[in-house]
Amino acid sequence: MHVLTRRPKSLYMVEPISIRSLDQAKLDAYAKLINAYNLGPDALDGRYALSLLRAYEEYEDPSMNCIVLKITVKEPDEEMESLNETSPWEALDEEKMALERQDIDTIEDVLGLNANPAMSKNKLKRIAKGNKPNKADQDRYLETLAAKQPPEADLKKEFHGIRALVLLTVIDGFDLCSPLQNRFGYILQRTIGSKSKLNLMSRRMGLIGTHWPMKEIILNCAPTRRPIGEHAAIRKAITDWNANLSKRERCTFIIDPVYTHTAAEKSLGLSGWIKLKLPSSNIVDLRCHCDQTTVQYLKSVKYRIQRNKFEEAGGEFIESTAFTDEECNTIIDMWGNVANHRSQEGKTATLADPSANLIKSLKPAAHEPHNSRSLLFLKLDGRVIASCVIFRLGKTITSDLQGLDYELGRKHKAYLVMMEEMIRIALAEKQSFVDFGPTTGQAKQSIGAKQVHLTGGVWAKKYMRPFVILGNHYVNVE
Numbered sequence: 391m392h393v394l395t396r397r398p399k400s401l402y403m404v405e406p407i408s409i410r411s412l413d414q415a416k417l418d419a420y421a422k423l424i425n426a427y428n429l430g431p432d433a434l435d436g437r438y439a440l441s442l443l444r445a446y447e448e449y450e451d452p453s454m455n456c457i458v459l460k461i462t463v464k465e466p467d468e469e470m471e472s473l474n475e476t477s478p479w480e481a482l483d484e485e486k487m488a489l490e491r492q493d494i495d496t497i498e499d500v501l502g503l504n505a506n507p508a509m510s511k512n513k514l515k516r517i518a519k520g521n522k523p524n525k526a527d528q529d530r531y532l533e534t535l536a537a538k539q540p541p542e543a544d545l546k547k548e549f550h551g552i553r554a555l556v557l558l559t560v561i562d563g564f565d566l567c568s569p570l571q572n573r574f575g576y577i578l579q580r581t582i583g584s585k586s587k588l589n590l591m592s593r594r595m596g597l598i599g600t601h602w603p604m605k606e607i608i609l610n611c612a613p614t615r616r617p618i619g620e621h622a623a624i625r626k627a628i629t630d631w632n633a634n635l636s637k638r639e640r641c642t643f644i645i646d647p648v649y650t651h652t653a654a655e656k657s658l659g660l661s662g663w664i665k666l667k668l669p670s671s672n673i674v675d676l677r678c679h680c681d682q683t684t685v686q687y688l689k690s691v692k693y694r695i696q697r698n699k700f701e702e703a704g705g706e707f708i709e710s711t712a713f714t715d716e717e718c719n720t721i722i723d724m725w726g727n728v729a730n731h732r733s734q735e736g737k738t739a740t741l742a743d744p745s746a747n748l749i750k751s752l753k754p755a756a757h758e759p760h761n762s763r764s765l766l767f768l769k770l771d772g773r774v775i776a777s778c779v780i781f782r783l784g785k786t787i788t789s790d791l792q793g794l795d796y797e798l799g800r801k802h803k804a805y806l807v808m809m810e811e812m813i814r815i816a817l818a819e820k821q822s823f824v825d826f827g828p829t830t831g832q833a834k835q836s837i838g839a840k841q842v843h844l845t846g847g848v849w850a851k852k853y854m855r856p857f858v859i860l861g862n863h864y865v866n867v868e
Contacts, residue, residue: 400464401623402553404631407460409444414757416548419501420555420611426500427610431823432649435784439609441758442781443557446600449751454742456600457558459631461624463551497549497612549611554624557599557607560641561742564595566857593854596632596641598625601741602748602790603781603827604671606648617653622661629849643850643858650843658847664858666846669828672839674813677822684814691838696806700768703802707811708767709780713753717765718746724777724793731796732829744791752779766811768804776804780815787816788825805830809837 412420421436428434434442446456567578582590599606614620625646632641647668648654658665679687688695710717722744729740754762761782766789768776775798778789789812794805809826816824826834831841850858 400627400630402461402627403464404627405460405462406457407555409440409447409458415545417757419545419549422500423497423549423552423611424555424609426495427613430652432786433784434607434609437759438762438783439607441754441762442600442783443555443607444755444758445752445763446557446559449748451745451747453562455560457560459556459558459628461553461556461627463553465551495613497552501545501549552611553620554611555607555609556624556628558628558644559597559599559601561595561597561601563592564741565589566591566593566854591857593642594640595741596644597741598628598644598646602744602779603788603825604647604790605783606646606654608654618657618660621654621657625657625661625663625847625849643848643854646847646849647844648847650845655845655847658845663847663849664855666848666858668844668846670831670841670843671828672826672831672834673842674816674824674826674837674839675822676813676816676824679817680820680822682817684810684817687813687817688810688837693837695810696803697810700770700802700804700807703770705768705770705775705802705807708769709815710765710767711754711760711763713750713765715746715750717767718749720767720774721749721765721777721779721791721793722746724774724795725791726793727796728792728794749779749791766808768808768811770798770802773798775799775802776808778808780812782819782821785822786825787812787819787821787823788827790827806833806837809834813837 409417417440420440424434424436424439443456443458447458449456565579567582578591579585582588598608608621608624610620629644632644645666646654646658646663648658676687679690682690685695725744729743749765752763754760759782763782764780766778766780767774773795775795776793778792781788781790789808792805792808794800799805812824812826815821824839826839828844831839835841848858
């Protein structure tokens, strides 16, 4: 492997698409490709991933919008199975990577386009003529046969040269000084940041993935034996596309949060992105506990069960998929309590503030898995004392946008009780992992979570790079 001292031309091109506009046949095909080519422990299930993309795509807010990007090969007629072997991008991977997984299925095999080829119009006419002597009957029979044909041509057009789907979250007016929760950050925010008259450091930021949950969303839709080069080439395509946007739409910098020690992380420095410190996530591995009850699991990790006292006091758990206005407003109000508390303690700020409309948009559509996302409330005496949004991503279940009533919540240890309920739900649904995210690592590790380190890759315009490098030394990731 070697570092690219000069960025070669991008092999791929970027096209914004609308998940909402895709018919069911194309959605099913995308889901199959995502499942076939994203196989790691943290991989997203195709149906759940597309549901999440659709939800964020529908969310409309003046300060944040989400764009689904389709990555394709610039010249697909050359039948490039993965990266062009003559490209410098392929040199980023070790040579042994090209020898791994020789049995990767092609896109046509995954979608079954070769197994059931569509018949030509002339062949359909001959079949209709041979089965129906009357001309009117032939026409009706021909329409019936045509309707039963696999939508091969349409699918081949949709997936011609496809490489990946990417979710880009664009946040307007992000203050680069806001993550610096210390004396240095305090001075910067009031001299050149958002709390000053000049406000020189507020910029448009792009995030490759979702903020809630904080996760990179690059969904491979084609095979590759050079994953490091593939990640680098996809990022290059995104930055080239961004550079060609109008000044009003262009991102000043783009962040990509990835797990450390993965192909995605290795490609950051090699392809010229600045590495950034990010808080570690806390993940519970339930694969060895799939046949246990919640009590058995908690005893196995030597955790002192808290929910019994909560239930004895009349507490109840409510999981809802209704996403009513009242529920959405309650989630945001409760989240606001936690956000304000963290801000007062000088902890890392959020990249953007969610709204009730965001929670509303997370409601699964009729054609999506009904449990893709749900709302969890802990109630005591008719009063909500804790809440969160549950995201199901395939093998992983995660909670985010946690909220807490500090007056009653701490008294009844609602935060710990809510984590126990997440474990109970995960075991009942045979989930492999529970991702509790960053923050409050000690409490999460006491219930069996392990720290999984995250690294952020940052692409920035040249004049912003010194600020990013300097600020990285002062970021509080606790």
